[in-house]
Amino acid sequence: xxxxxxxxxxxxxxxxxxxxxxxxxxxxxxxxxxxxxxxxxxxxxxxxxxxxxxxxxxxxxxxxxxxxxxxxxxxxxxxxxxxxxxxxxxxxxxxxxxxxxxxxxxxxxxxxxxxxxxxxxxxxxxxxxxxxxxxxxxxxxxxxxxxxxxxxxxxxxxxxxxxxxxxxxxxxxxxxxxxxxxxxxxx
Amino acid sequence: xxxxxxxxxxxxxxxxxxxxxxxxxxxxxxxxxxxxxxxxxxxxxxxxxxxxxxxxxxxxxxxxxxxxxxxxxxxxxxxxxxxxxxxxxxxxxxxxxxxxxxxxxxxxxxxxxxxxxxxxxxxxxxxxxxxxxxxxxxxxxxxxxxxxxxxxxxxxxxxxxxxxxxxxxxxxxxxxxxxxxxxxxxxxxxxxxxxxxxxxxxxxxxxxxxxxxxxxxxxxxxxxxxxxxxxxxxxxxxxxxxxxxxxxxxxxxxxxxxxxxxxxxxxxxxxxxxxxxxxxxxxxxxxxxxxxxxxxxxxxxxxxxxxxxxxxx
Numbered sequence: 001x002x003x004x005x006x007x008x009x010x011x012x013x014x015x016x017x018x019x020x021x022x023x024x025x026x027x028x029x030x031x032x033x034x035x036x037x038x039x040x041x042x043x044x045x046x047x048x049x050x051x052x053x054x055x056x057x058x059x060x061x062x063x064x065x066x067x068x069x070x071x072x073x074x075x076x077x078x079x080x081x082x083x084x085x086x087x088x089x090x091x092x093x094x095x096x097x098x099x100x101x102x103x104x105x106x107x108x109x110x111x112x113x114x115x116x117x118x119x120x121x122x123x124x125x126x127x128x129x130x131x132x133x134x135x136x137x138x139x140x141x142x143x144x145x146x147x148x149x150x151x152x153x154x155x156x157x158x159x160x161x162x163x164x165x166x167x168x169x170x171x172x173x174x175x176x177x178x179x180x181x182x183x184x185x186x187x
Numbered sequence: 188x189x190x191x192x193x194x195x196x197x198x199x200x201x202x203x204x205x206x207x208x209x210x211x212x213x214x215x216x217x218x219x220x221x222x223x224x225x226x227x228x229x230x231x232x233x234x235x236x237x238x239x240x241x242x243x244x245x246x247x248x249x250x251x252x253x254x255x256x257x258x259x260x261x262x263x264x265x266x267x268x269x270x271x272x273x274x275x276x277x278x279x280x281x282x283x284x285x286x287x288x289x290x291x292x293x294x295x296x297x298x299x300x301x302x303x304x305x306x307x308x309x310x311x312x313x314x315x316x317x318x319x320x321x322x323x324x325x326x327x328x329x330x331x332x333x334x335x336x337x338x339x340x341x342x343x344x345x346x347x348x349x350x351x352x353x354x355x356x357x358x359x360x361x362x363x364x365x366x367x368x369x370x371x372x373x374x375x376x377x378x379x380x381x382x383x384x385x386x387x388x389x390x391x392x393x394x395x396x397x398x399x400x401x402x403x404x405x406x407x408x409x410x411x412x413x414x415x416x417x418x419x420x421x422x423x424x425x426x427x428x429x430x431x432x433x434x435x436x437x438x439x440x441x442x443x444x445x446x447x448x449x450x451x452x453x454x455x456x457x458x459x460x461x462x463x464x465x466x467x468x469x470x471x472x473x474x475x476x477x478x479x480x481x482x483x484x485x486x487x488x489x490x491x492x493x494x495x496x497x498x499x500x
Contacts, residue, residue: 018265023258027251035246037239052246053254060258071229075236082239083204126241143203144238150200151207162196169199169231176234185233 008068015063023060030074031056034081041085041145051084086147121184128178136171143168191217195224202231260354267357270378271349273403277385278345280397284389285338293334295392299500303392304334310388311341313364313499317377318344320361323351345385352378365499368421370414379406384499387468404439404460411467411497412443418493426489429453431482435460454482456490466491468498 014022031052038051055077059066066076129137135157142148142156154164179185194217200206201214218225259267285307293303300306308328315325326344329336352374361377362369364384386399398404412433419427430449434442439460444452458466458478465471473491480487 018262018268020255020259020264020267024251024255027254031251031254032243032245033240035250036242036244039244040239040242048244049246049250052250053257056254057258057261061261071233072236075233078236078239079232082235086204121237122240122243125237129238129241140199140203140238143200143205144235147204149205149207150197153205165196165200167199168203168205169196172199172202172231172234175238176230179234179237180230184237185230 005068005072008073011073012063012066012068015060020060023056026059026073026077027056030077033074034077037078037081038085041082042088044088047085047088051081051088054084055081082144089147120182124179124182124184128175131178132171132174136167136174139164139167140171140175191221191224194221195227198224198228198231202228202235256356259356263353264357267353267375269402270357270375270382270406271353273399273406274345274378274382274385275349277382277389277399278342278349281385281389282338282342284392285334288334288392290334292392293337297391299391304332304337306388306391307334307337307341309500310384311337311344313384314341314344314348314381316364316369317361317381318348318351320377321348321351321355321374323347348381365497370417372410372413376410376413379403379410380499383407383410383464383468387465387470387498390465390468390470398438398461401439401460404464405441407464407467408433408435408439408441408443408460411463411494412445414497415490415494416445418497419489422493422496423489426486426493429483429486431456431486431490433457433463435463437461439464452482454480454484454486454490456480456487463494466495469495469500470498471495 011022011026015026034055035048035052038048038055039045042048042051058080059077066073129141132140138157139153142153143150148156150164150168151161153159153168154161157164159167176185194214197206197210197214201211204211206214214228218228263271285303288303295303297303297306300309311326311328318325324347326340326347328340355374357373357375357378359374360371361374363372363377363380382399382403386403390396399407416427430444430446430452432442432444432452432455434440434455434457436457437459441460456478457480458476462471462476462478466473466476473488473495476491478491
């Protein structure tokens, strides 16, 4: 189900024009996604709400920083949410990192969704992540959820930096293939 | 110059923001020149965009309100800026008209409020109703009968209100000003009403009759049309809940059907938009208002009669 980029273009124009109904629409469409993501990274309710608020206030305040011709708004919001959530993790300090790191690199639980987010997408992403070979999943989830650089990934896992880079690249490439095969990946 | 393969190997780490700044800059520079790597980078970045979405955890419902309020506080919505500016314009125009008045002018008789001082006091007290609804600090009216002090107090309050509402939620409900029943409407409507009443009183003192821009006239008509059904139910139940149409000409004109979307109407009333706005302010009377009626004459008379009661006097 490729997203309709024309929708993003229209919504973006309305945001630029200062139409706050467009922001409400964006919030209604993607807040679950953004909040889920922030919750997954921070595992903290207050932090996840702060991140969600930051992401949508930022979209409203600086709509010109998003370019609908370069990517889907959904993806842009997710990247943004992730980066804010990682910032929060870093601010919170290193003492908690070890504990959450273990939780983050475990394969995602195969729980049943009850949310309003497109369940098929959630399922596809979960399965694609679960299908990665363990060493690749470990590397990519460390980098994704913990905001580790490839050097830190190499150190954490006791592997050469070149191997860390290769695992990250190969893991993402496989994910992209899976999502593409399901028609999810934006082109 | 960094080799293509070095960059290509780095793309996964880059897509996850996992390079240092120098490396990231080298990647970005390379992507501008290498279409293959750029396409690959987009693909990996897009995969990252989906990565965290493997679980669903909706935000608590109350977060929506606080996010939208925080956003509006940072950047007021354009439509709201337009409305607050329209009110600010009317405040400035009335203030300029009052600035020119001599002590004799201030004592000029006004049929509704004694004299101009009474009129400004009345306007300020209607403004104060909205200020109170918004929990804005009240500006006391002067105890002297000095018109100039009156003007300063009214304007101070209007300015405080403008500052206070700039960041308020336009959709929140408040009571409108007016005699008798004060309908509950949005703050948006209340602000249209404030601008409307301010214009009306500037008309009253016979200042240069600058008519508000067409958009503002249209907003006044829209508010009046929205208030009419309930007003008819209260003061003329026999003519309430009927289907009618208002076709207004001139600046701010347009076509309104009540109830909206009614397929067939019992009467169509045609007149000038600015005249209709003045009727709604009770500054024109139905019998001297040039207008046309197609359909139920009695219903048209009832509508116009009740329309003239919608203002704040």
